[in-house]
Amino acid sequence: MEALDTLLLSRIQFAANISFHILFPTITIALGWVLFFFRIRFAQTQDDKWMAAYRFWVKVFALSFAMGVVSGITMSFQFGTNWPGFMETVGNIAGPLLAYEVLTAFFLEAVFIGIMLFGFSRVPGWLHMLATGLVAFGTTMSAFWIIVLNSWMHTPQGFEMVDGVAFATSWWEIVFNPSMPYRFAHMMLASFLTVAFLVAGVSAFRWLIGDRAREVPAMLKTGVALGALLIPLQIYLGDLHGLNTKEYQPAKVAAMEGLWETDTNVPLLLFALPDEETRLNDLEIGIPGLASLILTHEWDGELTGLNEFVTEDGEVLHPPVAPVFWSFRTMVGTGVAMLLLSWASLWFMWRRRDRHQGRDPGQWFAVEGLPKPILWALVPMAFSGWVATLAGWYTTEIGRQPWLVQGVMTTEMAVADVPAPMVMGTLVTYLAIYAALLLAYISVVIYLARKAAKGDDAPADDMTHSGKAEVEAISPAE
Amino acid sequence: MLPDFTNPADWLPWAFASLMGLSILIYVILDGFDLGVGILFPLAEPEERDRMIGSIGPFWDANETWLVLAVGLLLVAFPVAHGMILSTLYLPVFIMLVGLILRGVAFEFRAKARDQHKRLWNRLFFVGSLGTALAQGWMLGMYVMGLETTLATYAFAALTAVFLAVGYSFIGSTWLIHKTEGALQLKAVQWGKESLWGVVLGIGAVSLATPFVSARIFEKWFTFPEVLYLAPLPVLAGALVVALWVMLRRMPYAEDRRSWLPFAVASTLFALAYLGMAYSFYPYVVPERLTIYEAAAAPESLLIILIGACFVVPVILGYSVLAYVIFRGKATALRYD
Structure with missing residues (x-):
């Protein structure tokens, strides 16, 4: 019983950490590229509205980045404190992948973010743009290596087991394991959709509270257009990913569909309502x-059906059904809401277009066309990407249980022999900290939006409150 | 000390131990000054704090990444040791992580939150920095004591916790001497003088305890001719401490000449102390229990990491230096433009 408690608590602890963590990379991966886009548009047009957009979102980026870094470090230690069996068994495979993440991604991001945030007036424009691009590239590389490892845990290949320890036989097969391309593309799109709706939602909020700064429509259109463009792609990709899962992890698909026989x-x-006792819905x-x-x-x-994954002596080798079933539906439901809202927004903006104002593609859409209810619907959708991403990860990760590495080791085999009360104590502390930080994060994003809407977003005000006199010419307010 | 370079099972663990050792050393010096500045934070006037933050703002993230690399290397190269060390140090690791979380996010939040919340984030910035330093000092003490959990080792760990925190404040002061001017710089000189004892006692305590924890290390230290290898270390360290003291009494020099010197000397001192420890514990990764050869992962996996590292680490060092060059000079309150 003691061992079970430690196992369960350790699982909850890791799930809590990784759920908290994934929120922020999901934002930074795509926001890095969106910032790069703003930065390029500014270089192309010399139009201050793009720099104002950059300046606003770079703050959200910096905040998200810090949250991602600190919660990520936590996990690299938890492998050792809570899950020593994982590295002891598959360390020869997971190790190099994690090492390559640190080497090729972490340092790139961590060094160039300094230049990206604080270097605008210290380095030439091209170097600032390069730094922005390298940070975006770094976040993507980081996602790539982590997805490679995660996908390998779902669809392992390219290794052999000797005395209960995995040894690599083909790195090509390990990196390009069957589910990796689908999962990586699915996650990248998830990140872009999250950011699209975050940008659209926050901009809609600024518009609604009367902010008519020129970058607001530009950001709102960027967000809505990105969302409308990517959501059909994501639905299609999700379908392909599902077919891949059906081939390699049929038990997960059975749980997603709630199919017993x-x-x-x-x-x-x-x-x-799937019922594991009666094995019926x-x-x-x-x-x-x-x-x-x-x-x-x-x-x-x-x-x-799920019943195929119960051995003759009654051992259950399929995941818990209800969480997978409902996480999947939450994800799909959120995706459908994204589809409807982004296309509706696009249509309303297109109806009020003004074709005669020049050839800038932005003029094909007018934010003034958006009815209030649509704008108000966009605001809470700012964080819809989080909901869909978490639900998607729950589907795939809970769907892998009881396996930690599909067919190779179970989660139970990896857990550390730490006393349950100790795990409980740290878990509660983590949860409290994460809840507080999440609250602080969301309220700071809202506060930044309100502050920007008041035209109080002057550059000198970013890192200090002592330099108000230095408000520069580049001001978001017209 | 040198391994057999014809046998991968012999030189790969050695190479990884060196690489890991190097990243821990870089971490201790670089994040040491970040954490030190955080610990000194409450001693400064509110208007000086923005400049203190400014002196570490562009760097702290990259500095912290060396810890990720170090623990990553421990994880991937010596997985058994990683599990053994970290599950023994479960609570201090947890405290350090909470400290790192608070320090890292407070950094961003204090700059963006509304004014009335800034005080809270300032306080959390200090608490996070101090907690991290204490936890690391505690882990250092426990490690030197061979991860034994007795009352005596706890007492020793409590001492090293305090010494390391004061030691970090010291290196933080030397960083501020270089990066600031005026009244804040004078304060930093004063803080440096007041915290030098932490470095001296910290190095002294670890040096005194180390040979008595294990007969093997005692042997290594006090037999001829090995004693000759080690002898320069304490002599040099003593000379550096004296030099620091003399310097700090006269700083800042006219026209702010050589303001970088205390930091450079302090870094050298940290490096020497670290080298002495590494020399003593080698070839053990878990003191007296597990050598780097027993704990190492499969040679094929190590090789593939090493190949990548050979290409990437010089590049990392290159662009890290670039960042320090770009943000050279006296710190101002940070701005995003």
Whole structure:
């Protein structure tokens, strides 16, 4: 019982840490590129509105980056404090991948972010632009290596087991494991969508409280257009990722669909309460045959059910069903909301377009066309990317259980023999800190938006409150 | 001390131990001054604090990354040792992590939050820096004591915790002497004089304790001819301490000449002390229990990391130096433009 408690608490602790952590890289990965875009537009047009947009979002970036760094460090230590069995078993594979992340990504980001944040007036313009680009590239590299390792844990290959320890046989196969391309693309798009809706939502908020600075429409359009463009792609990619999962981790797909018995013509369940005791669903509402169609592209295609993953002596080798089932639906539901809202926004903005104002593609859309309810709907959607990303990760990670590395080692095999009360104590402290920081983060983002809307976003005010006299010519307010 | 370079199973662990040792040393010096500045934070006037932050703002993130590299190397090159050390040090590691979290985010929040919250973030910046330093000092003491958990080792760890925190304040003061001017610089000189004892006692305590923890190390220190290898270390360290004291009594020099010198000397002192420790503990990664050869990961995996590291580490060092060059000179309150 003691061991089980430590296991459960350690899992909750790691889940809490990684959930908190992923919020911030999800923002910085794509926001880095969006900032790079703003920076390039400024260099091209010399229009101050792009620099004002850069200046506003770089603050959010700096804050998110710091949150990501400190919560990431926590995890690199927790491998040792809570999960020593992981590295003891698959360290020969995970080790080089993690090392390459630190070497190729962390230092790049950490050094150049200094220049990106504070170097604008100290270095030539091209170097500042390069620094911005390198930070964005670094965050992407970081995501790449982590996704490689994570995907390998889902679809391991390119190794052999000798005396219970994994040894690499082909690094090519390890890096380009079957689920990696799908997961990496899916995560990159998730990051871009998160940022698209964050930028759109915060800009909508600034517009609603009366901020008519010229960068506000530019940012709002950038966000909405990016979201509208990427969400159909993401849905398509998600489908491909699902097909890949069906091939390599059928138990996860069965849990996502809430399918207990192998069957043909499987309905797509819109609602159900999966019950692990009775191994049945209560209150099912579904669309007949649709799950079969989506996953096999035939109405009467056969899907494997969860009961196939119970051994004869009753050992359950499939994930807990309800969390996977509901996380999946949360993710898909959020995605559908994103699709509807971004396309509706685009349509309203297009209706009020003014074709005669020049050839700038921005003129094809007018923010003035957005009705209030749409603007107000965009505001809470600012953090919808977080919801979808977390739900997606819960689907795939809980969906891998009871395995830590699919078919190689279970989660239980990796846990440290730390007394349960100790894990409990640290867990509670972490949770308290994370809750406080999350609250502080969101309120600072809102505060920054309000401050910018008041035209109080002068550059000299960024890191100090002592230099108000130095308010420069580049002011966001017209 | 040198390994057999024809046998990968022999030289790879050695190379990784060296690389890991180097990143810990770089971390201790670089984040040492960041943390030191954080510990000194409450002693400064509010208007001086922005400049203190400005003196470390562009660097702290990269400095902290050396810790990530060090623990990463421990994790990937010596996975068994990583598990053994970190699960024994579960609580101090936790305290350090909380400290690092608070320090890192307070940095950003204090600059962006509304004025009435700035005081809270200032306080958390100090608490985070101090907590991190104390936890690291505690871990240093426990490590020297061979990770034994007895009352005596706890007492020793408590001492090293205080000494390291004061030692970090010292190197932080020397950094501020270089990066500031006027009244703040005078204060930094004063802080330097007042915290030099932490460095002396810290190095002294570790040096005195180390040979008595293990007969093997005692042997290594006090037999001929090994004693000759080690003899220059204490002599040199003593000379550096005296030099620091003399310098600090006269600083700042006219026209702010050689303001970088105390920091350079302090870094050298830290490096010497560290070298002495590394020499004593080698070839053990968990003192007297696990050598780097017993703990090492598979040679093939180590080799693939090393190849990457050979290309990447010089580049990292290159652009890190670039950042210090770009942000050279006296610190001003940081601005995003």
